[in-house]
Amino acid sequence: MRKDRGTGLILGIESSCDETAAAVVRGGGEALSNVVASQMSLHANYGGVVPELASREHLRNIVPVVREALSRANVNFADLDAVAVTEGPGLAGALLVGITYAKALSFGLGKPLISVNHLEGHIHAVLMEVRGRAETAMELPLLALVVSGGHTHLYLARQQGSEARNELWSYRNVGRTVDDAAGEAYDKVAKLLGLGYPGGPWIDALALHGNPRAVPFGFGPINTRIPQDGMANKKESFRSEGPHFDFSFSGIKTAVLRYVEAHGMRASIETRRAALAADSEITAKSAAVVELCDQKTLDLIASFQYAVVGNLLKQTFAAAEALGAHSVVVSGGVAANSELRRRFQAEADRRGLHIAFPSLALSTDNAAMIAAAAWPKFLSGEFASDDLGASPQLRLGQQ
Ligand code: KG4
Ligand code: ZN
Helix, strand or coil: CCCCCCCCEEEEEECCCCEEEEEEEECCCEEEEEEEEECHHHHHCCCCCCHHHHHHHHHHHHHHHHHHHHHHHCCCHHHCCEEEEEEECCCHHHHHHHHHHHHHHHHHHCCCEEEEEHHHHHHHHHHHHHHHCCCCCCCCCEEEEEECCCCEEEEEEEECCCHHHCCCEEEEEEEEECCCCHHHHHHHHHHHCCCCCCHHHHHHHHHCCCCCCCCCCCCCCCCCCCCCCCCCCCCCCCCCCCCCCCECCHHHHHHHHHHHHHCCCHHHHHHHHHHHHHCCCCCCCCHHHHHCCCHHHHHHHHHHHHHHHHHHHHHHHHHHHHHCCCEEEEECHHHHCHHHHHHHHHHHHHHCCEEECCCHHHHCCCCHHHHHHHHHHHHHCCCCCCCCCCCCCCCCCEC
16 A cells, blocks of 8 residues: 555546546545546537547647646646556547556656556546545445446446545446437437437437427337357456446437437428537527427427436436435536436435436546546556557446
């Protein structure tokens, strides 16, 4: 165990997808700065993240973003105790920018380098805020739903010792999507309906105006194959014994497409797409968007969201119950969804479980969560070696 905590200042760096982010966090819990340069508008033209453009933007942004994070925190490079960086999962070229920069910085400063799994970061975004609000600590084990544009995972998380001593965390992956991530389904359905990118905020806002029971979308059983020896492929590698609570969101996306075709909605979708393309002032929250949608479209949107949130809720609480979790954490971009927060809170209250969500700023990708997740590793002296590389398919914990 490392005795010298210094002043506990960790610089976090995150560049796994389309946000270049840097943050200075003290003692794993107090964010002194949290700077995010989003490339959202750049990728919006393409309706999704373009990897080559993302890497180039990270290269352009990384130095000014780190400088800004230090300046807002009012600290110098010399004040830092360690540099933490996202190792994966994510886009290879994008990850490489953050990792290469962090390695060079750590080498130049003579300070340890800590590698962090992006998914662990999302979980720690919430734990950090719970601590910051001086709420009662989350009782362990906790069940974490990490739900974003790239991920839909359930983890059972525990600490090897007590949280007060900041012992290392361990995770078991007890559920994951077998195809699309939930956020990806939001983005694809929004695109299909002629709405903006990313789709989540548009659907979230418009769903308020529709009837969630108008279209009865369903989720069938999921066929998760346990591969035999020698049959493992990338998506279906070895899984531990015990129950798994998996997800599948590609079916509902196809069901929405079929509904659109069966109800002759193409023409109105293209009119909406053209209207939005012609007026960049219209955002997900503008009243004008509602006027661009007829009632059938609003009902379809509300029904889609009702079904997706319902499925996330069902799997999460079934896992919590089966695995004896005492609390629930929801994190990642989709955790910003208002219906999800409302229904998850109500279900947790009904079951007497402590539930926590990140603030909106910490629900999407950021670097404060990377520095926070690095803190127990810093205390335990779990440092990255000089040959740290990007791990685009990195998994978290036991599968
Ligand atoms: O965590 P994040 O910023 O990046 C990834 O790691 O993917 O998540 C982005 C995802 C997008 O798919 C976006 O549509 C979704 O989060 N999202 C939402 C909402 N805000 C963002 N989904 C549903 N409701 C929202 N309010
Ligand atoms: Zn993320």
